[in-house]
């Protein structure tokens with residue numbers, strides 16, 4: 010029996026773990042309370058830290074060279090031995106010389122050993138992104154660098170990028186589990202395709218799931234994608250999106266940060282400088298004693314920027330962290346061992362004002378732009394924790410990254426945070442679209458949206474320039490984060506719903522057999538609302554991914570236009586590119602094995618009819 014574990018929001022409303030392929034028991038070898046090993050020097054701080062209730066784990070021992078390969082237990086890993094690394098930054102292979110011309114990049118995808126576990130545990134053979142990078146702002150660039158997570162794209166708003174993606178994987182997939190999902194016409198090779206999550210981009214450059222490609226010795230398979238970088242400053246991410254393979258390719262390493270910066274003076278002021286700004290790519294991974302990934306394995310670890318349970322030495326001052334949930338199916342509830350986290354941005358940009366919170370919830374695919382003020386911290390350590398991982402605070406999975414505070418005097422922030430702007434109000438377009446479109450989430454043998462399989466005829470054909478409300482009705486017992494390509498949207502509300510009553514009405518309209526063999530007949534969920542749930546702070550800004558908890562309806566408002574439209578906003582296409590052409594877009598669940606197993610649907614925007622009068626966009 011194999012296991013794959015991730016946390017989900019149970020129907021009871023409590024966060025819990027779901028073990029797929031088993032009856033829900035903890036995976037074997039998993040640390041239980043009382044299992045802790047007490048000989049970790051770094052963790053043994055004599056109780057001086059405010060972090061005294063952290064688990065103190067690990068003998069840090071290595072296995073003899075001829076030891077059999079076994080699942081690696083968390084008890085064998087020393088927490089905070091690893092040092093957190095800032096991903097390298099891609100360097101353009103050719104800089105544009107004219108305004109509007111793209112900077113050009115070449116990104117190679119390879120199999121590379123990556124030291125994810127603390128030494129002396131072996132390196133992990135991972136799928137890596139790479140090319141020409143610089144490691145920090147002062148250093149010269151370096152070629153042929155590979156890493157997982159991949160190097161960060163640092164983009165300037167208004168400067169397009171042209172990226173050539175080169176598949177150089179000539180060996181088998183690093184996850185044996187992936188082999189059976191490799192498409193028949195790619196057998197023996199590893200298909201990849203890259204999607205920049207949250208980017209306003211033309212269909213041909215969106216990384217459609219069916220646009221995968223494999224290693225080609227003649228170099229002819231490599232697609233070149235155009236990224237406009239026309240949307241507001243924010244933190245996006247790039248990751249693999251291959252049909253049926255996304256769960257394996259992302260787990261094996263294919264993810265990285267993609268940051269868009271605003272023009273000088275256009276972003277809020279008072280924010281930390283780049284030295285005090287870090288992307289934190291959060292992922293969960295299990296390993297074997299030879300360093301290899303254990304995809305269906307037991308002991309899950311917290312991996313941050315490719316390092317298992319790392320620590321970072323920090324100044325006692327204000328830091329900015331761009332949090333990214335890059336896990337396949339894990340939900341985080343991030344909190345500090347002491348102090349608050351200030352949220353300044355969400356998936357698609359800045360909030361209208363900084364908001365201090367105790368907990369930042371992140372579903373798979375979601376991001377949060379946050380500040381932590383270590384000038385207010387006492388003691389020697391502050392730990393970022395995941396309250397969703399376990400109710401037992403000694404469970405190592407509740408520990409994410411430890412910040413070790415400098416012995417130097419605190420340097421409080423020099424200036425107040427200013428320059429945050431109100432979000433534009435999206436106004437529903439009442440004449441060209443129905444009042445509310447109702448979208449249903451189903452589970453069973455396979456997971457489905459609207460009862461339809463991925464390959465069924467496209468049914469989401471929104472009119473460009475219009476604004477729609479989508480009710481996302483979750484009829485399943487677990488949470489699903491729903492991601493729309495092309496657009497950023499705003500979350501309107503979350504209602505609890507009488508699932509039994511709604512399901513009966515939906516089945517009466519559509520029949521019991523799934524996937525449906527006919528177009529879905531929409532059934533409004535409004536008569537079945539039973540109450541209202543509060544939205545979280547990280548749902549109060551622009552979003553491209555939203556959690557839809559079980560037995561709820563999450564309503565989103567989507568404007569089928571650029572996030573900040575340009576001047577002629579009543580044109581029949583407000584985008585700089587044609588979003589109506591093939592291969593179109595998709596919307597899907599961002600639990601990766603759900604999207605691989607049919608919880609994904611095509612999405613093809615349409616031009617408005619010639620007679621239509623479109624709303625003016627602001």
Ligand SMILES: [Cu+2]
Nearest residue numbers: 489598600603
């Ligand atoms: Cu799902």
